Amino acid sequence: MDQILYDAxxxxxxxVTLNRPEAANAQTMALLDDLDAALTRAxxxxxxxxxxxxxxxxxxxxxHDLKDRWPGPGEITLEWIYDAETRRYLEYALKWRNIPKPTxxxxxGKCIAAGLMLCWPCDLIVAAENAEFSDPVVHMGIGGVEYHGHTWELGARKAKEILFTGRPLSAREAEQVGMVNRVVPLGELDASAxxxxxxxxxxxxxxLRQAKRAVNQTQDVQGFYAALQAVFDIHQTGHGNALSVSGFPILTRLDEMKQKLK
Structure with missing residues (x-):
């Protein structure tokens, strides 16, 4: 079954539809490549x-599908992690943000960690009433996902609260801080979007293209692009610390949390 569906x-x-429902649409490297191909096609x-x-x-x-992304313990290096995450996480997300068409x-439901790196690059977000947004990777000893939209999307204090506690942000909370444009009943989500x-x-x-560019360029002048690059390197220090402590770049708690969604 195709992990990404396309209909124009x-x-x-x-x-463009994420189509891995049996795994709560956890992202494999192949899924991200297929998603990039679909968005590029559009x-x-x-x-x-x-x-x-x-x-x-x-x-x-x-x-992220944590069973898909890493070589085994003793085989992985920080350089491998840095290169893989630069291409498929940071560069893909920035590319999708700057698609010259509205998205x-x-x-x-759940939008966890790297799920944010799919919706945040979009220009608008319509959320079902049951939507919850979270980035609990501080549990892994890392300060947040690779694409640090948190401060821009939520404001500094709310971003810190969500990262420090790992708690989910409800759809209504996300709407109140301006991260979500509209909240609708679950049954009306697709029709509303x-x-x-x-x-x-x-x-x-x-x-439309010029309006999008104007807003994105304004954010970049304010430091958005430079901040994302800097925080991506901060993210990598978390992986480096995990490698030095355990020989592996991640802990298991986040994976255990995801198992509850299946």
């Missing part, structure tokens, strides 16, 4: 004006 209609909207398709990113199943994404994420996307698709494509 004649309404100017392409729908970006290049002249008939597509808006992209919707959604997920099949109960949960949007449980984050809308439709999020339901599509309705919003079609409304946007009725606007001139060049105007």
């Amino acid at each position: 209609g004649d309404d100017g909207v392409a729908v 970006a290049r398709d002249e008939g597509v004006k808006v992209i919707v990113l959604r997920a099949n199943g109960r949960h949007f994404s449980a984050g 809308v994420a439709a999020v339901q 599509l309705e919003l996307a079609r409304q946007i698709a009725a606007m001139p494509s060049f105007g």
